[in-house]
Ligand SMILES: O=S(=O)(O)c1ccc(O)c(O)c1
């Protein structure tokens with residue numbers, strides 16, 4: 001008899017990602033000087049970064065290590081009691097679960113629960129995090145792409161329906177999907193905060209981190225970011241875009257950091273907070289789904305992603321994808 005699922009923790013939003021980078025100084029140039037993150041905390045081997053709108057300690061943590069990887073993604077939960085719910089929820093799923101007391105985990109974060117979720121991802125749930133000085137109207141401190149906040153995680157996973165089911169069991173809504181003619185699920189965008197997504201799934205070998213979505217206030221910040229990299233002869237960091245997404249309607253630019261970590265500069269998606277918000281479904285043969293103007297999605301965007309670590313810092317093995325969107329012949333991006 002399968003035990004009933006335990007009540008899910010009340011997730012507020014995607015809150016931070018901790019990345020392993022191989023050269024902290026080079027990463028600092030990319031993430032702080034070029035993207036415009038504010039350095040909230042810095043110590044040997046670790047930097048905590050936040051965007052101009054963010055009132056908590058950080059949304060991106062870079063720690064120096066041997067090989068580029070995702071250390072963990074983190075969701076903020078509504079109350080301290082939700083930490084116990086997270087612990088029970090994932091114990092019930094027979095997944096690895098670890099309590100991380102304040103001071104033993106990421107700087108600035110209170111007591112936390114770290115798990116390896118059913119998709120193989122290292123995920124932290126936390127409630128307490130140090131407050132930080134309000135920089136929302138410190139225009140004098142803004143620079144580079146002027147990133148405002150972390151918006152979402154995009155993860156590569158071989159079984160999109162399983163990812164959808166897992167995040168539905170955590171109470172996430174689904175704003176948009178990409179589906180085949182028989183409604184087979186190629187990709188999905190899911191949310192707890194009232195925008196298009198906190199997490200999205202890209203079909204592919206996984207568990208791997210596809211990208212971090214970073215919101216700016218205006219599309220001109222996205223364009224300025226591309227111009228800044230061009231001006232410094234660093235245009236090789238630009239991977240895809242600028243362009244307008246079909247899914248989410250956001251204006252976007254994808255970059256790769258010095259270790260190959262992918263980030264998306266992202267602006268102007270839409271509200272999803274009303275009860276009964278309906279999922280918008282794209283057909284995988286619609287070449288406007290990923291770029292509204294029909295521009296091709298380059299091969300590396302589908303193929304490349306970062307490895308993820310387990311709770312002991314060891315790389316997780318990956319499983320190949322069940323479906324391969326890039327092999328579906330569509331108009332502009334008829335890859336494969
Ligand atoms: O390329 S897609 O339009 O599918 C897309 C939509 C929203 C995102 O955040 C993204 O990374 C990719």
Ligand SMILES: [Ca+2]
Pocket residue numbers: 217218219268
């Ligand atoms: Ca605007």
Ligand SMILES: [Fe+2]
Pocket residue numbers: 152154200211212213264266
């Ligand atoms: Fe994204």
